[in-house]
Each structure stands twice: as C-alpha cells, then as structure tokens.
Amino acid sequence: MEFFTKKLMAQQIILENFHNGGLASTSYQLSPNTLFRAAGFDMQSEPGILKTSLLLDTDLASPDAKVNKIIFASDGYAYIFGDSQYIRKRDTAGTYTQPYTTAGWTGNIMNAIEFNGYIYFCNATNLYRYQMGAANWDSISSFASFAVGNTSYHPMYVFLDQLYIGDGRYVHNVDETNTYNSAVFDAKTPNVITSIISNGYSLLMGTTKTSQNISSVNLYEWDMVSPNFCNVVYTVNEPIVNGMFYNGDNVLVSAGYQGSLYQISGIRLQKIEQLTFDTSSTWGYATRGIIIKPNSFFEKDNIGHFGISYDKGGGNIEYGIYSFGNGRANMPVIVSNPYMLSDATMTQPVITACAYCQSTNTMLVAWYNAQTSDINIDRLAAGGYRQQDWKIQTGWITNFSEQGKEIKLTIPYRKCASVFVSTGTLTAKNGSSYSFDLVKDTDRNCFFTTVRPDSIDSFYITFEWSTTGLNTDGLEIEKLIIDIL
Numbered sequence: 296m297e298f299f300t301k302k303l304m305a306q307q308i309i310l311e312n313f314h315n316g317g318l319a320s321t322s323y324q325l326s327p328n329t330l331f332r333a334a335g336f337d338m339q340s341e342p343g344i345l346k347t348s349l350l351l352d353t354d355l356a357s358p359d360a361k362v363n364k365i366i367f368a369s370d371g372y373a374y375i376f377g378d379s380q381y382i383r384k385r386d387t388a389g390t391y392t393q394p395y396t397t398a399g400w401t402g403n404i405m406n407a408i409e410f411n412g413y414i415y416f417c418n419a420t421n422l423y424r425y426q427m428g429a430a431n432w433d434s435i436s437s438f439a440s441f442a443v444g445n446t447s448y449h450p451m452y453v454f455l456d457q458l459y460i461g462d463g464r465y466v467h468n469v470d471e472t473n474t475y476n477s478a479v480f481d482a483k484t485p486n487v488i489t490s491i492i493s494n495g496y497s498l499l500m501g502t503t504k505t506s507q508n509i510s511s512v513n514l515y516e517w518d519m520v521s522p523n524f525c526n527v528v529y530t531v532n533e534p535i536v537n538g539m540f541y542n543g544d545n546v547l548v549s550a551g552y553q554g555s556l557y558q559i560s561g562i563r564l565q566k567i568e569q570l571t572f573d574t575s576s577t578w579g580y581a582t583r584g585i586i587i588k589p590n591s592f593f594e595k596d597n598i599g600h601f602g603i604s605y606d607k608g609g610g611n612i613e614y615g616i617y618s619f620g621n622g623r624a625n626m627p628v629i630v631s632n633p634y635m636l637s638d639a640t641m642t643q644p645v646i647t648a649c650a651y652c653q654s655t656n657t658m659l660v661a662w663y664n665a666q667t668s669d670i671n672i673d674r675l676a677a678g679g680y681r682q683q684d685w686k687i688q689t690g691w692i693t694n695f696s697e698q699g700k701e702i703k704l705t706i707p708y709r710k711c712a713s714v715f716v717s718t719g720t721l722t723a724k725n726g727s728s729y730s731f732d733l734v735k736d737t738d739r740n741c742f743f744t745t746v747r748p749d750s751i752d753s754f755y756i757t758f759e760w761s762t763t764g765l766n767t768d769g770l771e772i773e774k775l776i777i778d779i780l
Contacts, residue, residue, distance in 0.1 A: 308692060311774035314342045317629025320569045324690035331571065334613040335685030338631040339622030344709060347682040347769035348633040351660060354674035355391055361670055362661035364407045364590050365650040368414060370427055373659060376404040376416055382432065387655060395432035406590065408451040410458040411473055420444040439475040445487060450589060452491035459498060461488035466500065480522050482515060490589055492539040494546050497526055501536025501548065509534035514548065514564065531557065531564050537587040540599035542620045542628060547599065552584035552606055556619060568619065568630060572612040583608025590648045598622060602646025605665050614644045616660065636662055637673045639684045681769030687758040694752050694779055703778040706742040712768035715760045721746045724753040
C-alpha cells in the first residue's frame with residue numbers, strides 16, 4: 296500500500312485517476328486507482344475525472360411479457376421479442392406498436408437476429424423469419440424445426456454470409472441463399488451450446504452441460520467445415536460459458552456465476568478478471584451468485600458491456616450494466632459499472648436483454664424483478680440528463696495507527712449539480728457504522744466532513760448522492776482524500 300503516507304501518527308490516503316484501475320478485484324483497498332464500488336459513474340471518457348453517467352430512465356413500463364431479445368434493425372426500428380409470442384416494434388420517438396394482428400408463431404421467443412434481408416427469430420422448437428419491408432408480420436409460419444428444441448439457449452451469430460444457431464448439442468445454419476441446414480456441427484452429448492462468436496477466422500462456441508455438478512465445460516473453435524472436428528477445444532473451469540464479447544482484437548469470455556472473465560491462452564482460458572461483489576473475503580460460492588444473461592452483452596464506444604443480474608443469495612452487490620475495456624488507446628483495460636437501472640433500489644433485478652444503436656445513441660435495457668416479476672424496459676435518457684442516484688464505496692482500509700479516532704473526508708469536485716443530497720457511512724471491521732452528511736463548500740469546490748468513531752483499525756466508506764430532479768451537470772469528482780488523524 297505505497298500510497299499510504301504516515302506522519303506523526305497521521306495518515307493520508309488519496310484515491311484518484313480511476314481510469315487506471317477501475318473497480319477493484321478484491322474487497323481491500325490495495326491501489327490508489329481503484330474503488331470497490333462506483334455505481335452510475337463513467338470512469339473512462341475523461342481520464343482523471345470520475346463523473347456520473349447518462350441516466351437510464353423508463354422507456355416502457357410493464358410490457359406484456361418478459362423480454363428476451365432486443366435488436367436494432369436496418370429499417371431504423373428496434374424490435375423487442377419476449378415470452379408468450381411477444382413482439383413489439385419501437386420507432387425512434389420511443390413509440391411501441393404490435394406489428395402483427397395474428398401471430399403465426401407460438402410460445403416464448405428466445406432469440407432474434409437480422410440476416411440477409413430477413414429478421415430470423417425462434418422459440419424453443421422452431422425458426423421463423425420476417426422479410427424486411429413487408430407490411431406486417433402476419434402469415435408467418437415455421438421456417439424450420441430444430442433437431443433438439445432446447446428450452447434454455449438458442450444463440451444466433453452471423454459470420455461470412457452465414458447465420459449460425461445453437462440448439463442443444465448442435466449448431467444449425469442458414470446460408471447465403473436463405474437455405475436452412477440442420478446439424479452442421481455436433482458438440483456431442485451432454486454439451487449444450489450457450490453462446491457463439493467469431494475470432495475472425497473460426498467460430499467459438501461456449502457451452503454448459505445437461506448433467507449435474509458441473510466442474511468444467513468446453514469452448515470449441517470450429518473451422519465451419521467438418522461437423523465433427525474442431526481446431527481447438529478449450530477447457531473452462533466453470534459450470535457455464537455465459538457469453539463472449541470483444542476487447543480490441545481479443546475475445547473475452549464470461550463464465551460461471553461469480554463474475555469471472557477469461558481470455559484464450561494456449562489450450563486453456565486464462566482468468567484475467569474477477570468481479571468483486573461483497574465486502575466479505577468469503578464470497579459464498581455454494582449459496583450466492585450473480586448471472587449474466589446471454590442476450591445482455593452489447594458493445595458501446597468500442598467497449599464490451601453486459602448486465603449483472605441477481606441469481607441467488609444476495610449480498611452487497613450492485614446490479615446494473617457493467618463494462619470491461621479501455622475507452623482510449625494505450626489506456627488500461629478496466630471494469631466499471633457505468634449504468635444503474637431506473638429502479639436503483641431493487642434488490643433482485645434480472646437483466647434479460649440489452650442493445651445499443653450508435654447512430655442514434657439509443658440504449659435499451661430490459662429487466663424484471665425476481666421478487667415481484669415486475670417488468671421494465673429502460674432507455675438512455677435524451678437531453679443529456681445525468682444519473683440521479685449513485686454510490687461510491689472504498690475497499691477495506693487498514694488503519695496503521697489504532698490510536699486514530701478522527702477521520703476527515705474531503706472530495707474535491709470539478710462540477711456538481713445544485714440539487715444533490717450527499718450522505719455517507721463509515722463501517723468498521725467490528726461491525727459498527729457511523730453515518731454522516733457531507734457539507735458542500737461551493738467556494739472551494741469540495742465536499743467535506745469529519746467522522747469520530749469510538750475505535751477503529753480497519754474500515755470502508757460509502758458515499759451516496761441522490762436527487763429528485765433531472766439535471767445535466769451531474770457530479771465530476773477529481774479525487775477522494777481520507778485523513779486519519
């Protein structure tokens with residue numbers, strides 16, 4: 296902890312330049328450039344400044360079904376697909392309409408993609424398609440039947456004028472003539488294909504297994520020629536590959552239920568990041584977990600984004616949209632949590648589908664509440680409005696002098712909307728907590744306060760800001776200064 300300086304029993308800790316460290320992979324404050332939490336903050340667009348992200352606001356409250364997929368199509372519309380035959384068409388003004396009178400399809404729509412003049416979509420057992428430009432979606436019937444009919448995963452991916460669709464152990468495809476070809480690849484029982492992406496010359500296929508007590512799964516690299524041969528089979532020491540996304544030229548792999556991120560290295564996957572979700576040193580692998588849904592991955596500003604959702608157990612977890620990448624050339628690759636859902640107080644959200652359109656700067660995020668089953672679709676707010684509620688939390692800080700009983704907190708800022716209310720809590724290792732209000736000094740452009748705990752050796756600090764009104768200024772923080780006196 297080289298950034299701790301000690302003088303006559305006093306310590307000063309300065310946390311800054313979070314674009315170099317992002318969110319920490321441990322619950323202890325081991326670096327001056329990391330934070331344990333920074334929910335709703337943009338860490339990358341302006342190096343040296345930690346600022347609130349644009350607001351995620353409700354776009355469609357209480358849709359008629361759980362949403363499973365969102366796509367932005369070449370006709371300028373977004374299409375939303377979900378359970379119970381649900382399809383909606385969204386225009387650029389945010390108006391949702393039902394594009395059909397009578398559905399020719401049945402069941403829950405699990406996935407969809409645009410390919411070769413059509414939008415292909417599927418339920419568990421059948422593939423359907425809508426021809427772009429047609430008046431409506433009526434008179435659509437099954438285009439093809441799946442060999443397995445998997446009820447959990449049907450990944451879709453377009454590469455080299457071919458559409459590939461996962462279905463249990465098989466990959467099917469639709470070629471450039473829009474001809475369906477069944478079982479062009481067989482991963483063999485008990486493998487179930489969960490995700491598909493390209494590394495530029497082959498297809499990568501992540502899997503899980505139908506068996507119980509899964510300790511490892513495979514990731515296949517396939518040349519798209521032989522139905523029974525792979526270039527390489529990688530081992531992933533997790534029970535599932537959730538999905539894959541890009542960081543520059545590298546394919547990154549999300550696997551398991553504790554936020555593990557991997558990169559291909561030799562014949563195995565090397566873990567390069569572990570998302571940290573609890574202040575306890577014991578995560579509780581058997582009883583607690585998060586999940587990243589396969590259709591919640593998207594790319595924005597050349598950075599991979601994905602939705603972190605509730606799976607089981609709970610804990611000190613910030614759900615929402617996370618990212619992993621670097622915003623500028625030659626900058627470190629970091630984890631951040633730039634977007635909070637419109638209901639920031641929800642304890643069990645499940646983010647089921649996300650999509651982003653760069654040309655219109657439109658981001659849509661579909662989620663439901665696992666406690667109440669309430670459903671919502673959020674959008675990136677127009678008008679440049681910034682996040683209204685956000686949180687910063689340090690990791691555990693070790694107090695080298697147990698005599699210290701006064702802690703001064705100073706937060707210099709560059710910009711701060713006038714409508715914010717600022718509070719915080721200091722939590723000691725013995726479980727005691729000390730609430731405080733932050734005083735805003737508009738002359739010196741900083742927040743400050745002093746906390747006087749009874750006795751302290753290790754602690755972490757949580758800062759929370761909130762506002763009831765929309766604002767475009769947000770909060771732009773330069774650093775956090777902690778003086779232990």
